[in-house]
Amino acid sequence: MDDKHMQIGEVAARTELSLRTIRHYEETGLVIPSARSQGGFRLYTETDVQRLMVIRRMKPLGFTLDEMRDLLDITDRLDAAEPADSTERRALLERVETYEQAAARKIEELRTQLTRAEDFATTLRTRLQKAPGGETAPRTAELPA
Template sequence: MDGKHMQIGEVAARTELSLRTIRHYEETGLVVPSARSQGGFRLYTERDVERLMVIRRMKPLGFTLDQMRNLLNATDRLDGDQVPPDEREALLERVRGYEQGAAEQIAKLRVQLSRAEEFARTLRERVERNQSTTVS
């Protein structure tokens, strides 16, 4: 990371999150701007963007804000220096649990997507069948 700071608008564009959503995540303590400009504007780093991307990816899988916070705390700690081996293993186990939860949610979403595609296909076939009979 080069230490470059970005304003919230640039972060919003990069993460495809609204300004309001980013501010909400700040209010809930999930992400905190790394700095403030002299004018009081929020300033973010690449690391802050990465945190927001984790949050953005967890949301459609149904994770709660508390679960997001829990995972981020675990990964922050894992990324830190000198984590005792027993604590490191506990943190890794926590991350593995989230990985398993994500995999389960993805499987459920695939089933839902398959059903939705089947529904759309059924409607398309019905339209096509009825168009061919009205054209004749």
């Protein structure tokens, strides 16, 4: 990994996260900047950016901050684990597998929601096309009481 330090603006651009979001993840202890400049600016490494990317990928799947923290802890421990300690490594990998299975389930739920949303949009489009003269219904139409 590169030891180059980046300021928060560059990290925000690379991760497509807002400065506010990155600061929030610092406040919650998910990603602490690796260093501070003499002027007090947050400085991040490539490892910090990768941690933020893990969080960014977990968020749309509905994982909680505690789950994000747990998975980041697991990956840190896997990276630091001695290859000889196969029992701990196996236990950590089982926990990662649990997250992988949860992610797969959440992705399927999102696919179902997307399909329903697309069906709804198609129904509306069809309804508009069937309207007399292809015109849209008046926006002031009242709903039945």
